[in-house]
Amino acid sequence: MKNSLRNAVLLLAALLLPVMHAFAQVPAADTPEMADALRQSGKIYVVVAVIAVVLTGLLVYLISLDRKIGRLERELKD
Numbered sequence: 001m002k003n004s005l006r007n008a009v010l011l012l013a014a015l016l017l018p019v020m021h022a023f024a025q026v027p028a029a030d031t032p033e034m035a036d037a038l039r040q041s042g043k044i045y046v047v048v049a050v051i052a053v054v055l056t057g058l059l060v061y062l063i064s065l066d067r068k069i070g071r072l073e074r075e076l077k078d
Contacts, residue, residue, distance in 0.1 A: 004066045008059065015055065 038044040 004063060004070065007066070008063050011062070012059065 035044070038047065
């Protein structure tokens with residue numbers, strides 16, 4: 001249980017570190033117009049929320065799959 005939780009936290013950190021690094025970058029002078037339009041209308045938050053929901057769903061699925069596989073391995077071992 002602890003091992004799978006640790007693996008999940010490490011996976012989450014590995015996914016979030018590049019994103020945090022990207023936020024630290026200085027914005028370019030020629031920013032895309034689509035990003036400006038989404039930001040001005042407030043729809044950028046919808047995009048970010050959808051991405052967060054999808055990644056959270058994938059993480060939950062991987063954790064549940066890991067638990068099921070671990071349970072099957074323990075049953076085969078016994």
